[in-house]
Amino acid sequence: MVINLGEQSSLLNQFIAELRDVNIQGDSLRFRRNLERIGEIFAYEISKTMPFGIEEITTPLGVAKVKIPSPPPVIASILRAGLPLHDGLLNYFDKAENAFISAARVYNPDGTFRIQFDNLSSPSVDKKHLILVDPMLATGSSMVLALNALLERGKPEHIHIVSVIASKDGLDYTVANTDPKNVTIWTGAVDPVLSPKKYIVPGLGDAGDLAFGKKL
Ligand SMILES: O=P(O)(O)OC[C@H]1O[C@H](OP(=O)(O)OP(=O)(O)O)[C@H](O)[C@@H]1O
Numbered sequence: 001m002v003i004n005l006g007e008q009s010s011l012l013n014q015f016i017a018e019l020r021d022v023n024i025q026g027d028s029l030r031f032r033r034n035l036e037r038i039g040e041i042f043a044y045e046i047s048k049t050m051p052f053g054i055e056e057i058t059t060p061l062g063v064a065k066v067k068i069p070s071p072p073p074v075i076a077s078i079l080r081a082g083l084p085l086h087d088g089l090l091n092y093f094d095k096a097e098n099a100f101i102s103a104a105r106v107y108n109p110d111g112t113f114r115i116q117f118d119n120l121s122s123p124s125v126d127k128k129h130l131i132l133v134d135p136m137l138a139t140g141s142s143m144v145l146a147l148n149a150l151l152e153r154g155k156p157e158h159i160h161i162v163s164v165i166a167s168k169d170g171l172d173y174t175v176a177n178t179d180p181k182n183v184t185i186w187t188g189a190v191d192p193v194l195s196p197k198k199y200i201v202p203g204l205g206d207a208g209d210l211a212f213g214k215k216l
């Protein structure tokens, strides 16, 4: 199932507009903070779909029965650009376990690239709710590769994939390469085009560079 939160009229679209805007996105502190705020919105929306337990909370005046999401999810992100988004989800799912995947595009001189997978640091994901985040879903190859690496750490109860901006092709690729019964894809926008270098158009540019600076 694909859920495009950008179709609703909400503050999410203002934050995504600031990520995209060439006159605003150069402020890297604001760029990271907007990704974090977007992570908080996704966390809140995803929490509505998670299992709840009833807890009895003692107040100074009595006992309140409260529906609390349980158990906490595992939040996994793809370095580097996933980090501020990860922080946003962790601000709300503050008892979450955490996983990190080191994977990045390595370009050849002719403009083609492969995804270089370096490392996975993860707890068991068995029988847990797994939330895998990356702001950009371009071809979808980083996301599918990261998910397959995580699935070597167990079979999650449910998988939530979060991307802030997805290309139509990347979304189709991810849907085709994941189990529809067990996966929900959450996005904030679906853009129509991939450039010859497989950048999302209109997209926002290079999310990792905008958040953390250019790399060699
Ligand atoms: O859907 P795909 O075609 O796989 O592309 C998307 C990937 O590219 C970006 O990472 P990048 O390789 O630029 O690494 P970075 O975060 O270190 O900049 C982005 O954050 C995704 O991980």
Ligand SMILES: O=c1cc[nH]c(=O)[nH]1
Residues within 6 Å of the ligand: 081, 136, 138, 198, 199, 200, 201, 203, 204, 205, 206, 207, 208
């Ligand atoms: O559009 C894109 C594609 C890959 N990575 C990005 O940061 N942006």
Ligand SMILES: [Mg+2]
Residues within 6 Å of the ligand: 081, 206, 207, 208, 209
């Ligand atoms: Mg990048």
